[in-house]
Amino acid sequence: MSVHVRVVGTGLIGTSLGIALCRAGFRVTLSDPSPTAARLARDLGAGEIADASTDDPDLVVVAAPPDVAADVVVESLGRWPEAVVTDVASVKGSVAHAVRDGGGDLARYVGSHPMAGRERSGAGAARGDLFDGRAWVVVPTGTSRPDAVGLVRQAATAVGAAVSVMGAAEHDAAVAVVSHVPQVAASLVAGRLRDVSDPAVALAGQGLRDVTRIAGSDPRLWTQILAGNAAAVRDVLTALRADLDEVIGALDQLADGDSRGALEVVNRTVGHGNVGVARIPGKHGAAPTAYETVVVVVPDTPGALGRLFTEMGEAGVNLEDLHLEHGLGQPFGLAEVAVVPGAVEKLLAALEARGWRVHD
Structure with missing residues (x-):
């Protein structure tokens, strides 16, 4: 039987998590104070809207705003006495203290924090790949049950996150x-x-x-x-x-x-x-690598950037990073292409042969 996750709060993080968990084979139900927000999350593939027949979650993920997260955690611990409850607020000490002061069962509560987000908020900005390769910190209390910690880790790992464990003070x-x-x-x-x-x-x-x-x-x-x-x-x-x-x-x-x-x-x-x-960790979380930058003048026309990437691949050069700067009042952009140092000469020759304006 698949794990049943109840996501409480269908903003950016909650909806993105629902989409990712559904893709990973979890059973996901959704709730939100705004029926419209919950329906939008459902339509985006984040799960089904919760009702009385789905009141049996194994894991409750509280994706509520930080100032109310603790109250929702305490409410959820009381409503589902068999469920593990976590929250995804970006601060952990204040939430854990409020849960304790509110009488919540700290054995079934495990804080967590996915280090992922976007400048835009709301379900409409949600992405199923939001957590891919991102850090996700699991923050147990001093009395969190091992199986509760394990279930939160399982969910975070399933959505592609890189999981680590910290205490609340260290995390904050x-x-x-x-x-x-x-x-x-x-x-x-x-x-x-x-x-x-x-x-x-x-x-x-x-x-x-x-x-x-x-x-x-x-x-x-x-x-x-x-x-x-x-x-x-x-x-x-x-x-x-x-x-x-x-x-x-x-x-x-x-x-x-x-x-x-x-x-x-x-x-x-x-x-x-x-x-x-x-x-700062480099590619795939490994130690930072010193890359060289090649600047390519890219016309501001459909398909030009895609052609650059294709021709880099044809030249056998891997793109490590990219910054794109638009020319001031000009119909072109400057693509700052990061590659490993040994590939610079090869890339310059290949792009120049294909008619690109480049400089290192």
């Missing part, structure tokens, strides 16, 4: 650095654009796009996330403020014509960034 400190502070930083940088002139914004290149990509996220959701992990995020931002103050002091010196010691601060700051970037 980690996501403050790798997820929550980057959101704040992107929002702050993007916020500086509000009063910049149109001609100045028109100069924006790929660097600004990279830094601000996640600044389009849902403000209401992120207000809840940051409130739930306030202490850990505050600690990281406080350290970041100290670094920023040091850079500002160095720039004050340089603006006044005094470079003594200031250039070292600037150089060290950028250098530390290099070290940090090098620690």
Whole structure:
């Protein structure tokens, strides 16, 4: 008999999870305070809408907003006394404490957090491959049953995620650095654009796009996330403020014509960034690999980018990463194609022979 999973909350994560679990052979039923949202999730292939005949889940996944997740977990533990209950909120300590304080059965509760998402929210943005290759942290309480932890791991693994196990405090400190502070930083940088002139914004290149990509996220959701992990995020931002103050002091010196010691601060700051970037996991979660970039001028016409990929494959060169930057006021884009260093000369020769404008 297949595992029956009840997904409570059919937004982006809940609907994506339902689609992925259905594809993996799980039996999925759906519930949401909004009947329209639940019906949309059903129509997208995330499962069937729950009714009285389906009130026997093995696993309940609470995909509710962070500020109500604990209440829904406690309610679910009480409603289904045989079921394992997990939640997918991006903060874990505050949820676990609230579940305990609310009288929830911590033996059947296992927190979890899929490190996946999109700038868009809601069921309409759901994808069945949202969790493929993404980290999924399973966060047991001190009294979670081993079989309960195993069931949550089984579901996360089934949807293609890379599962790890952490304690709540370790998890919250980690996501403050790798997820929550980057959101704040992107929002702050993007916020500086509000009063910049149109001609100045028109100069924006790929660097600004990279830094601000996640600044389009849902403000209401992120207000809840940051409130739930306030202490850990505050600690990281406080350290970041100290670094920023040091850079500002160095720039004050340089603006006044005094470079003594200031250039070292600037150089060290950028250098530390290099070290940090090098620690970010590379392809398939392996150690980072140093790639070379070949820039290809791609006409802004249907099929041009696909032709580039096809001809790279015909040349026997694997695409490792890609950034696409549109030319300012021009009918072409710049495809920054990342390849292993040994393939650069081969790729340049092959593309030039096929008429592409390229440079390394």
